[in-house]
Amino acid sequence: MEKHTQDCTNRMQKSIDSLEKDFSKLRTGRASTALVDSIRVEYYGTPTPLNQVASVSIPDSRTISISPWDRNAFNSIEKAIMKSDLGLTPINDGRAIRINIPVLTEERRKDLVKMAKKYTEEAKVAIRNVRRDVNDALKKMHTAKEISEDDLHKAQDEVQKTTDNFVKKADAVLAEKEKEIMEI
Incomplete structure (x- = not known):
């Protein structure tokens, strides 16, 4: 069970890392x-x-x-x-x-924010997919009588908390990037 929750955290962190890498490629009007x-x-x-x-x-x-x-x-x-x-x-x-690097127009800034939101939504979908995979693995363990019903619910709650935390991280990264893009 511990292995699954650790795997969950690692895979969700990779989604956030990928999101940050995608954001680094977005042009914000500053050279990078x-x-x-x-x-x-x-x-x-x-x-x-x-x-x-x-x-x-x-x-x-x-x-x-x-x-x-x-x-x-x-x-x-x-x-x-x-x-x-x-x-x-x-x-x-x-x-x-x-x-x-030319100065970005208002229209281009809004387009970049839309792209950033799209990248963030993709990261959130990836995070939710990790949650689904881990929950499925936990249910299989319960069906195979490797863990009890209480342990299953406890682990699923832990996975949900982890998911919520990583979704908040994705939103925070988006807010920071959006602020950077809209900054003149």
């Missing part, structure tokens, strides 16, 4: 290296993460600077940024590639 983390560059025929072919830095709040270690990678990095779904245009000055 997380925006380019998912970009893969075609480097000598192999799709390679951007941070493995160049150093990525934030010189100011609206600029991402990418300094390739290999001069031959400039064009590949530019193409990868243009192909990405970020909607950003790279500027190559010969020494580094700069990406200016």
Whole structure:
């Protein structure tokens, strides 16, 4: 029983971690290296993460600077940024590639909040699915006479409390991200 409740907590935490990772990819009007983390560059025929072919830095709040270690990678990095779904245009000055982060419009901010809410709802569904799986496992244990009726109800209450806590965490992460997005 203890194994199931621990597994429940671990799997729910992974849902929150995934939600935070999704949020890091949402553009908030401020430069962040997380925006380019998912970009893969075609480097000598192999799709390679951007941070493995160049150093990525934030010189100011609206600029991402990418300094390739290999001069031959400039064009590949530019193409990868243009192909990405970020909607950003790279500027190559010969020494580094700069990406200016434009100020978000009110409409775009609202769209980003909608996306954040969608990600949060997906995380909540994942958390509820974990609850269902654990409760099913507990019921099987009860049916197999491995645990008593009281233990079953106690464990289910514990799982429900854990679920409620993680749903609150997801809402808190959303509120924080929403505030960050709407901040000018």
